[in-house]
Amino acid sequence: MATIYDVAEKAGVSVGTVSRYLNGSGYVGRKSADRIAAAIEELGYSPNRNARSLTTKRSGMIGFVVSDLANPFTAEIARGVQDTADEFGYCALIYNTDGNAHRELRALNTLREHQVDGIIITPPEIPEGNAFLAELIAQGIPVVLLGRDMEPLVTDFVSTDTYLGAVIAVDHLLELGHNRIACICARNAAFSRRRGYMDALTQAGLDVDERLIVETELTRQGGVDAMTQLLKLEDPPSAVFAVNDVTALGAMHHAIRRGVSIPGDISFVGFDDIVLAEYAQPALTSVAQPKLQLGRTAFELLHTRLETSDPIEPRRVILPCELVRRESTAVARTVTSRLQRSSSDE
């Protein structure tokens, strides 16, 4: 592999000049520039970034740590991060941890050894990981948290406003005339979504019916279980809001199997807008998180830290969710019939 010395020799100049030529720093004469360009071309020279980063202390790489790269949600964020990093001339070192504390620590450690300029991380809570992150931040390695809010940690943070997303979802159902809206949620996660659900109801002057809030596993089966329970009620809901799509789909499909017409009898709204939502039958109305934008923003936050050594006070960016209306929601039956009645009254 050709080095800068080979180029310098071939071009008949010094390495200093070649280096200046490569970096566009300092003065380089027209003649020298041409000869250097020719030499580089001829030798197929490619600068060695490792050597470079040894002196500059900047590797041009960032680390991205996720718990599951195969998860479509994460994958899209990863894509946003990579795309944006690429735009700004950075490389992304992507690490998958499987939510395993041991792997997460090793990832962070390896990233540091490789001298990444900064880290974007979006894993589940692991105390040791948090401690390590704090250490990295203390050592001056910028860190941006993605989706994970770390209370005592002072650094940038980007996520989506899932609370408002839930409010939007429920408001949508309210506007369609539903007033018995169920919520399928998790026992110990996604609390802000549940809170959004409740607040939206209260705001609309409706009472929260505890029997309509079903806690379950956030899986397809969990959705099935929850729906079974809801259909057993003497007065079942006319609409269901589930805190994630997989659960919503499980619930919806179960309802279909039980002979419920959708959206005729019951409307469904999910959350996350995974690909499945679009392809489901009927297509599921869902609250979309701006996944790509999450990745982009995370990198942009990191980037401003990379480009300045001045201390920046931690920023937190909360991106809005968006309701994607599809076929699983419609005007409430009671309203429909009322409308029909009123029209026949005329």
Next chain:
Amino acid sequence: MATIYDVAEKAGVSVGTVSRYLNGSGYVGRKSADRIAAAIEELGYSPNRNARSLTTKRSGMIGFVVSDLANPFTAEIARGVQDTADEFGYCALIYNTDGNAHRELRALNTLREHQVDGIIITPPEIPEGNAFLAELIAQGIPVVLLGRDMEPLVTDFVSTDTYLGAVIAVDHLLELGHNRIACICARNAAFSRRRGYMDALTQAGLDVDERLIVETELTRQGGVDAMTQLLKLEDPPSAVFAVNDVTALGAMHHAIRRGVSIPGDISFVGFDDIVLAEYAQPALTSVAQPKLQLGRTAFELLHTRLETSDPIEPRRVILPCELVRRESTAVARTVTSRLQRSSSDE
């Protein structure tokens, strides 16, 4: 950031000793080792891989270039690559190219600058990319092709046997007693799947009915279009094999909308086994590609090249596909009725 010199000083030994300690090379006395360990602990020392790779000429990083990281199929492969790389102590520099020639070239170039030890690449055909790859290989950077067979290129290659996958899919339908099996395929892609379809039929002694082979876009809408066409036939098929899941789902859902009962009237088999297949209603029988295994194998191929400098003759690994039976396939109606007839005959 502490350096090896700081550690040496604090431990009262020379840098050489510290280096030997870190790498487990050469002799290091018990006493020295203990003091070095203490010094490292105390200083929070983390070796600088960049400096290291400058002398060793091994960066411990590999590049992984894909056209779309957000694609669940690719994402899972990426995960396999990353997981395996991690196992072997390597980092993965992941590059997304969007199938854009310009980005692909930049990716390869940047990877080279960062001195990656090897590259795994799985993008669409781009002549410039191929040329660049050839150049990298000539420069001694190991390259493993994933899913893309590059005729004139001499290097390792891993993919799945989609031809056999198609044969398996059609055989499955044949076993269920279907003899009018349609094929929804692409105009200019996935030829081996189509070939598998035809060969399986021929092998079973059936004639290939050209009207049952429908060329379309490999999208959901394409599936809908193809199904429309198939349902128009005076003698529609009793089973449909689509060369990918999205198309299969489009076709299946369209059939459902047309009042066709599935799998009662028509059976469907897709290809790729994307998550959607499992969640579809009815769940789609599909041919699964061993995605994670693809990633693993790709890295393993690369790894043997990384660990030896001896020339290795190019290997090609073709992984088998597997049929995942779900709800969209059942015994052919004609057979069912025949069975019923014969049982009533008794």
Next chain:
DNA sequence: AAAAAATGTGTAACCGATTACACATTAAGA
């Protein structure tokens, strides 16, 4: 007990870049 082998350590060159500094040359200003 002497020779040979094994163990342990320090020194200094080297990997491939960057960059401060000194010095030379040319162009512009007075």
Next chain:
DNA sequence: TCTTAATGTGTAATCGGTTACACATTTTTT
């Protein structure tokens, strides 16, 4: 025309490691 300023270039130290080599000490062998 003589100063200054602008432009252009080479030298050498430096970044943080690795490693060949020389040398010292200890252990084993005969």
